[in-house]
Amino acid sequence: MLSYLLRRLGLMVLTLFGVSIAIFLLLRIVPGNIADILFDSAGMIDPAEKQKIVAELGLDQPLVVQYAQWVNGLLHGDLGYSYVSEKPVLDEVLPRIPITARLAALAIMFAVCTGVPIGVISAVRQNSGIDYGLRVFSLAALSLPSFWLGLLVLMAFVNWAGLLPIYDKAPQTWGMAILMYGVPAATVGLRSSALIMRLTRSSMLEVMRMDYIRTARSKGLSEPAVTFIHALRNALLPVITTIGIETAFLFGGLVVTETVFNIPGVARFLVEAIRWRDYPMVQNLVMFIATVVVIVNLIVDLTYAFVDPRIRLGS
Amino acid sequence: MAPVLEVSGLSTVFHTRTGTVRAVQDVSFSVEPGETMAVVGESGCGKTMMALSLMRLIPSPPGEITAGSVRVAGTDLLKLDEPTMRDMRGSQIAMIFQEPMTALNPLLTVGKQIAEMVTLHEKVSGRAAKERAVEMLHHVKIPEPRRRAGEYPHQMSGGMRQRAMIAMALACKPKVLIADEPTTALDVTIQAQVLDLIDDLRQELGTAVVLITHDLGVVAEVADRMIVMYAGRKVEEGTVAELFAHPRHPYLQGLLNSVPRVGQPKRLQEIAGTVPPLSNLPPGCAFAPRCPSAVAQCRDAIPPLDEKRPGHRAACWVT
Numbered sequence: 001m002l003s004y005l006l007r008r009l010g011l012m013v014l015t016l017f018g019v020s021i022a023i024f025l026l027l028r029i030v031p032g033n034i035a036d037i038l039f040d041s042a043g044m045i046d047p048a049e050k051q052k053i054v055a056e057l058g059l060d061q062p063l064v065v066q067y068a069q070w071v072n073g074l075l076h077g078d079l080g081y082s083y084v085s086e087k088p089v090l091d092e093v094l095p096r097i098p099i100t101a102r103l104a105a106l107a108i109m110f111a112v113c114t115g116v117p118i119g120v121i122s123a124v125r126q127n128s129g130i131d132y133g134l135r136v137f138s139l140a141a142l143s144l145p146s147f148w149l150g151l152l153v154l155m156a157f158v159n160w161a162g163l164l165p166i167y168d169k170a171p172q173t174w175g176m177a178i179l180m181y182g183v184p185a186a187t188v189g190l191r192s193s194a195l196i197m198r199l200t201r202s203s204m205l206e207v208m209r210m211d212y213i214r215t216a217r218s219k220g221l222s223e224p225a226v227t228f229i230h231a232l233r234n235a236l237l238p239v240i241t242t243i244g245i246e247t248a249f250l251f252g253g254l255v256v257t258e259t260v261f262n263i264p265g266v267a268r269f270l271v272e273a274i275r276w277r278d279y280p281m282v283q284n285l286v287m288f289i290a291t292v293v294v295i296v297n298l299i300v301d302l303t304y305a306f307v308d309p310r311i312r313l314g315s
Numbered sequence: 316m317a318p319v320l321e322v323s324g325l326s327t328v329f330h331t332r333t334g335t336v337r338a339v340q341d342v343s344f345s346v347e348p349g350e351t352m353a354v355v356g357e358s359g360c361g362k363t364m365m366a367l368s369l370m371r372l373i374p375s376p377p378g379e380i381t382a383g384s385v386r387v388a389g390t391d392l393l394k395l396d397e398p399t400m401r402d403m404r405g406s407q408i409a410m411i412f413q414e415p416m417t418a419l420n421p422l423l424t425v426g427k428q429i430a431e432m433v434t435l436h437e438k439v440s441g442r443a444a445k446e447r448a449v450e451m452l453h454h455v456k457i458p459e460p461r462r463r464a465g466e467y468p469h470q471m472s473g474g475m476r477q478r479a480m481i482a483m484a485l486a487c488k489p490k491v492l493i494a495d496e497p498t499t500a501l502d503v504t505i506q507a508q509v510l511d512l513i514d515d516l517r518q519e520l521g522t523a524v525v526l527i528t529h530d531l532g533v534v535a536e537v538a539d540r541m542i543v544m545y546a547g548r549k550v551e552e553g554t555v556a557e558l559f560a561h562p563r564h565p566y567l568q569g570l571l572n573s574v575p576r577v578g579q580p581k582r583l584q585e586i587a588g589t590v591p592p593l594s595n596l597p598p599g600c601a602f603a604p605r606c607p608s609a610v611a612q613c614r615d616a617i618p619p620l621d622e623k624r625p626g627h628r629a630a631c632w633v634t
């Protein structure tokens with residue numbers, strides 16, 4: 001178990017190293033830097049001025065040097081300053097993290113709490129009307145782009161039902177808070193929910209054909225006991241893995257949803273920073289997100305090992 | 316002694332797209348307490364489906380028990396409602412399966428799986444049920460039963476798992492134990508141990524055992540009486556000694572000829588051909604297409620199960 005953990009930690013470091021190179025290079029490949037953008041949008045024209053800004057930010061140095069400076073700072077806890085606001089990156093990012101974290105956690109909770117039970121119902125009632133309905137619904141949920149879904153939801157709740165205030169002020173009551181956090185979370189989580197539902201369903205159907213399910217029935221267990229005590233735990237193993245992978249995809253949905261719902265979280269901020277080619281901001285934010293994803297996946301794998309004795313105890 | 320298990324006229328079919336599969340047709344037999352009844356036949360003859368029909372565990376749909384009765388200590392299982400039937404499974408009639416590797420839940424400890432059986436059928440505390448599980452593991456001669464009870468199936472060998480299965484099946488002292496090829500997946504030495512174990516427990520608890528196998532060596536060793544199944548039907552029935560000495564049905568003769576025997580220099584003979592598809596059986600005797608002594612009558616009409624010698628019945632027009 002310990003060697004497994006060490007191996008996993010080593011792999012994590014390697015992954016993050018790879019991510020750092022990738023995001024660094026990708027940003028440099030995208031045309032234009034902050035100086036270009038400032039000059040284009042603000043209408044400055046003095047080339048000497050522009051040259052000064054580039055030199056000040058160190059953008060004229062060789063890429064290797066720039067990369068080394070960034071990583072060196074990162075390792076020493078120095079994230080640098082935002083090109084745009086000129087404030088420390090940490091001060092800009094920290095207050096936004098809880099907002100996004102809450103949204104992401106709610107979204108995953110929503111995905112699991114709806115996807116798993118619906119998948120089980122669909123499997124237990126295989127080929128019934130309910131099953132077909134749920135499968136069509138989940139396919140639709142998987143195919144809907146999240147920006148489109150976000151706009152639809154916003155329209156439905158704000159415009160037609162009048163249930164939600166426009167997302168421009170803090171919620172006043174508990175009920176309002178639940179709505180205001182819950183609706184965007186459900187919007188982000190719907191895709192994962194549909195995926196988890198389909199996976200739970202197929203996994204349940206496969207497990208229900210296993211010999212040990214027949215054994216469980218031969219003991220005289222009732223159908224619900226067979227389903228929940230014997231089948232569900234086995235069927236959830238592949239679902240656990242998916243939850244880890246889905247957290248990575250979740251950030252894509254968060255970017256869109258935070259924008260649509262006007263939520264001042266990390267994801268929306270990231271898009272903003274990319275637009276300004278705010279290198280320190282983008283690089284460090286991406287590293288942060290990558291770290292979160294990697295840690296979540298480690299937790300997921302440990303959970304898997306905890307649930308499955310064949311992995312925990314070795315087979 | 317009155318039989319504890321009486322099966323009569325049992326028929327099971329599967330409704331499939333390509334037609335009706337007649338997996339079990341009009342099978343009758345009875346087993347007394349403490350008796351071992353062997354069911355033999357080639358692969359695909361409907362032995363497992365017959366056993367699952369007794370437990371009412373035929374997957375439905377597509378399966379359906381269409382006729383017959385299964386009486387355990389006088390109660391017809393086929394007439395019970397589902398909750399009452401559940402109470403009977405495990406407590407009155409229990410089953411062990413062919414594949415010990417996959418028949419136990421990989422995520423639960425062996426002790427827990429045995430204890431589950433006990434708490435399900437008896438009003439005992441969780442702790443008492445666990446104690447019983449350890450006791451049962453000790454009973455089936457698993458060393459260090461207390462430690463083993465805390466282990467998961469993958470930590471045990473095949474033989475050990477099959478013992479655990481037996482411990483589970485017998486935990487509530489059922490009147491009838493169905494063992495569906497309990498040793499097929501095991502090493503030869505382990506096979507003998509597991510068979511001895513079932514035999515010891517049968518004597519000790521007075522359980523009636525239905526032993527499904529296609530190994531005639533096993534039958535000779537542990538069974539009192541046997542029935543021979545072919546293409547879903549019972550084709551011969553009698554005591555093991557009688558049937559081995561005077562097989563009447565050419566199918567049983569063929570099976571016996573394909574078993575090596577000490578002091579028998581004759582070459583082994585396989586039965587030519589295969590079991591016909593159960594969805595498309597010939598109108599007469601199902602064995603006729605493979606039978607060396609078949610006559611015209613065999614292809615036209617299904618032979619009745621006649622008493623050929625006292626206590627020995629066979630379904631054959633010729634012999």
Ligand SMILES: Nc1ncnc2c1ncn2[C@@H]1O[C@H](COP(=O)(O)OP(=O)(O)OP(=O)(O)O)[C@@H](O)[C@H]1O
Pocket residue numbers: 329331336338356357358359360361362363364365374377529593
């Ligand atoms: N779900 C099903 N649908 C249709 N036919 C089925 C189904 N399950 C079993 N059968 C049929 O029932 C027949 C009997 O199968 P069964 O498993 O009882 O044979 P068996 O005698 O136990 O063979 P083996 O020695 O290989 O275990 C098979 O020929 C098979 O085609």
Ligand SMILES: [Mg+2]
Pocket residue numbers: 362363364495
């Ligand atoms: Mg079988």
